Amino acid sequence: MRKKVWASLAAMVAAALAFSACTASGSTTSTSASAGGNVTLEFAQWWEPELPAGSLRTLMDQFEAANPGIKVKLISGPYASTKEQVVAGAAAGTMSDVVGLDGAWVSDFVKQGSLTNLSTAMTDAKFDASQLAAQVKIKGSTYMIPVANFVYPMFVNNDVLTKAGISALPTNRTEFAAAAKAIAKSGTTSGWILPLDTATPNGIQNDFMSWVWASGGSMLKDGQPNLVGNQGVKDVMAFVKDLYDSGAIAKGTFTLKEQDKVNQFTNGQVGMMVDSLAHVNLIRQQNANLKFTVAAIPTADGYTGKGALPYASWGIGIANNSKHQAEAFKLVSFLMGKDVNAKICSLAHAFPGNTGAVPDFVNNDPAFKQAFDLFQKSNLTNEFTGLPVAEDLMRSFDNELQKYLAGKESADEALTAAQAAWTKSFAA
Amino acid sequence: MTSTPTSAAPPLLKGGGKGSTAMLRKIRKVALPYGYLTPTVVLLTILMIIPIVMVVGYSMMNNVIMIKNPVFVGFQHYVEILTSDAFRNALQNTLFFDIVSVVVHLLLGFGFAMMLNSPMLGKVTKSIFRTIYVLPWLFTVAIIAVLWRLLLEPTGVINYLLMTFHLTTTQIEWLSNPDIALYAVTFINIWSGYPFYMTSLLAGLQGIPKDYYEAAEVDGASGWQKLIYITLPQLRPIIIAMALLDFIWTTQQFALIWMTTGGGPLGTTEMLSTYTYKFAFSTYQFGSAAASAVIILVISMVLTYLYVRAQKVKY
Structure with missing residues (x-):
């Protein structure tokens, strides 16, 4: 009887050791x-x-x-x-x-x-x-x-641009705004599409900050948030607000996702977008008749420095x-x-x-040849890479940008609020 | 192997053997119910109790998971969450979403169930309507979200129809306009959930004895009186149970919100579920996420208690 008890105890200890060994190895x-x-x-x-x-x-x-x-x-x-x-x-x-x-x-x-x-x-x-x-x-x-x-260059629908009476690809913001507004006025097509969905807020990185980086701007200073008083960011905000208020941006911008952007461009509902080059084949598969050109993101008027491509x-x-x-x-x-x-x-x-x-x-x-030439000529930039809680930084900026576009706060208020949120995230 | 006592065995031992057998039987009798319960208890412990205890523990630790040596912070996360504007906003939105969804689910489900139970419709007509009405229940949340995103796009079918019939002159941003996004996602949730009520209430209606209605007719009761004094009291246990279950499920609705609006625009569709998810997988604040999850758990437990009490009343 005593032997049985000892044997049972030994078996239990062995099982426990085996279990803990498995757990330890798994961890x-x-x-x-x-x-x-x-x-x-x-x-x-x-x-x-x-x-x-x-x-x-x-x-x-x-x-x-x-x-x-x-x-x-x-x-x-x-x-x-x-x-x-x-x-x-x-x-x-x-x-x-x-x-x-x-x-x-x-x-x-x-x-x-x-x-x-x-x-x-x-x-x-x-x-x-x-x-x-x-x-x-x-x-x-x-x-x-x-x-x-x-890389994320600008995609332009050639037919839509021509129909709007624009003969050359826009190279600066004024030309881009003029083209986007002309496209929007020429029919049911929107000039530009800006996806700002907060569930996947990468539109801030790819579709908004890319305009800042393309003109040599930065959202950081010495690796820390630099939004308050940042003229480069503020200029892009004003540029986007002008397009938003004029109706040149595709409707539904606050909840549009990246795939909506690609779909609408592919279907010819949008004249221009900033998007990943990886989608070229997808666009061609879904609409073989779409004629489009890949170009650099337009820079601020008068900017002569080296362009930057987000990636x-x-x-x-x-x-x-x-x-x-x-x-x-x-x-x-x-x-x-x-x-x-x-x-x-x-x-x-x-x-x-x-x-x-x-x-x-x-x-x-x-x-791809056009894009590869751009790739070789441009600085590859993505300031969100390596930042703490990068997606959350995009989301907090996204929320403030939406408030600004909706007219609920000024650009300075939006940048101050975003900077406060970013500083908190950096400190954490 | 068993051994049989021999006749040569001393009487004391024989008596002791009987005693121990009786004792074993007694122990077995007492232990048997626990043995039957053991698989359930083990499963509940592994799948429910341990995770819940861990989440409650996480909710009181700072930077848990993200750092190797988290610090105990007590109720700090709870205080921060319960006093934050974002949480209050998410709670308000969730309450609106829940209450409107549950009430309209009930009204729609009851209306359709009454229609399908009506003797005025033929069998074929009923079958056709039953199939049509139950369709939303057959779709997964992902399909529902994609479907309604497409329908409600500014350039989508809904706006096209509204503009064609001159009901609006501009493209309405159903999911992107902060003033109407919450109504839009609530509508989608209502659309996807009413068949649950419809089928359950239809089963309930078919279980009400016809004698009651015949007796009421003899007494000269109107249709309205039959509804108030026979149908609704008979369906009451089903309605209460379904409303509570629906409230719990709607409180936990995440996928639909995440895939349609992501909590936006401007936080107007932020729910407790999306608020919690963002803590965990956007800011990696698993302590705060755990605290938020525990708050949802407490709300769900209160509702569950009410549900269980309602069930007890029923039986």
Whole structure:
């Protein structure tokens, strides 16, 4: 009887130990090592659904063939769910070994200690960082490397512009405003579309601040919010308000999302928009007859400096909780290699993260050729990259901009309120 | 394996064996109900109690999840939320959204149920209407949101019809105008939710004995009197239960708001659910998000208590 009791107790202790071991292993790493000694890396990203079917897996197969003993498990989902998954993984310490990143997330993950310092990883692996087009750094250390860059130029519907009696592409704000108003007057088409939905407030980054950056302006000073008294931002606000009040902007602007913008432009309901170059193929698929031109975002009148193109990236980073840092960096190096990077960018219709890579679509397609020329001539700018709670910064600015456009507060009041919200977020 | 006592065994031992068997039976009898309950208790503990306790714990910690060593801050998050204008705005919007949705759901659902229960309509007509009326219930929230976004676009079908029939001269910004966005999302929610009432009330109507109406007719009762004194009292338990459930579900409505207006424009459609989500996944303030979620939980628990009490009255 006593033996049975001891045996039962021993079994319970063993079960408890096994359970706690499982829990502990689950909380510290997401990698696994198979019996054959293979390392399996998890790679969480939203890229696979956006690339042609099977193409990312093919690249992973190439990587596995070149690196015997390393397997890659792709964990794919739409952008929004990947973000939530990465946030939850970062919180629980179960982040995938290699993660697809948006520049807007980096600061918060670094603060949380979830990302590996890639500067150290590059040094350890003797990786030539000079081949990288950009690196997202926090306090001097790299935490994200942009793999593919999606620039946001201006798209113009050629037929709509011609119908409105405008013969040349607008190059400054006065010309743009005149064109937008002329388009709006010429029929049922709107001149410009500005999506300001607060659920996904990236319209502030892509469609509003891009005008500030295009003319050499900035929303920051020494890395801190600089909105109050910022003439560059205030001028763009006045420019947008003028278009809004004149009815040149597509209606419904306060709840329009990015996909609404693309849909309306594709359907010919809007004459001009600022949008990702990644949507060129989508627009063509949905409306093969649409004739459009890709151009630089118009600058402030009289501005002669170098233009800037806003951009968003498919970035990559390594989880701090990964037990296979060296193997994970091998995957990063593979994706940033000249040929592989060119391949990914060709598939995604993006511009490369490796300075030596030239995606093939650049030479085959006039729209992409125009954009690539712009890309090479312009400064790539996205001041939200690397900022804390970047999406929330966009949202708080969005709320104030909406109040300003609705006539509920002045530009100065809007900028003061937005600055207060931003300062609070920066301090937190 | 079991052992059978031999006849050579001492009488004391035999007696002790009987006693222990009886004791085992007694223990088994007492333990049996707990054994049946165990799977439920374990599941409830894992799926409900532990998460709720964790969220309540998070709500009293500062920067929880985002930093490794969060600090206990007591009720600070609760005080901040309950005294903030944004929370009050979200609470007001949620109350409006809930009350209007529940009342109109009930009226529409009851009206349609009465119509489908009417002897004046033929079977085929009833089947056609029943199929049409139940359609909104078949769509998922995502489809409802996309559908109504398209319909209510300034250049959408609704505005086209209104302008064609000269009911308006300009394109109405249904979801983007701060003055009408809350009414628009409430309307969408009403459209998507009334079939729940309709089907439940129709079942209730069909369960009312016809004798009651025949007796009322003999007594010379009018149609209105039959409605007030027979139909509504008979449906009362169903109406109360559905109204409370609907209130709870509508309070927790997130997807529809998020996919149509995102809480905008200018916060006019901000609900407690979207307010909480933004804390968690926009500002990464999981402590505040947890506090906000606990407040919603408390509101839901009050409603649940009322629901359970109503059910007890029923039975």
